[in-house]
Amino acid sequence: MTVEEIRAVPERRRGSGVKLVYDMLRDEILGLELPPGSPIDEVQLAEKFGMSRTPIREALVRLAGEGLVETLPNRSTMVSNIDFLNLHTFFDAITLMYRVTTRLAARNHQPEDLARIRALAQEFAAAVEAKDALGMIATNRDFHAAVAEAGRNPYFTSLCLRLLDEGRRILRLYYQSYDDQLPRQYVEEHEQMVGAIAARDVELADRIAKQHADQIVRQIQQLFARDERQDITL
DSSP states (O other): OHHHHHHHHHHHOOOOHHHHHHHHHHHHHTTSSSOTTTTOHHHHHHHHHTOOOHHHHHHHHHHHHSSSEETTTTTEEEEOOOOOOGHHHHHHHHHHHHHHHEEEEEEOHHHHHHHHHHHHHHHHHHHHHHHHHHHHHHHHHHHHHHHHHTTHHHHHHHHHHHHHTTTTTHHHHHHHHHOOOOOHHHHHHHHHHHHHHHOOOOHHHHHHHOOOOOOOOHHEEEEHTTOOOOOOOO
């Protein structure tokens, strides 16, 4: 929905204004249309969306909870920065979580878990086919979240979800490095992961998950290596 369409709605259900602002800002942040470090002006947003500052603030609170915006000591708000210098620590953590959650899913999943994981793998494949970067980010997150939940360990699931959310803009850079035309082999890795989970082959699930994480890490590292100054268009 465009800003003009939002303004054209005469009355909104309670909370719907918050969701509209949240959805639009989230998409702009994840799509890197709002680069890391960009200031966010509540007054300008209220004028842009044609609503009071209350739903704007509520939307910003939600985004802050996801680590996408942060409030500064002077109470101004900005898009959260990406800690490029310490990406290796994120890569280590997400690789470990991919491996352990996929192993556990292979061991502990229930039929309904497998059905959801398969459905999300198909949704991801459709987003890739459509070259829908935001769709790829959302469905990739949901796919790996479903794998984690199938492992039946709430501690690992919680940490995995945190890493998946924090890594969404990194994933945008990853897709951007392919001009949003993700090679088919990476879609197939999801399908191979589903197969290993379905077969309850814990060791195969581990190997595929590591391979899946490693190729993402390599591609991002190569992206930065092409410009040692990290002068990447955000």
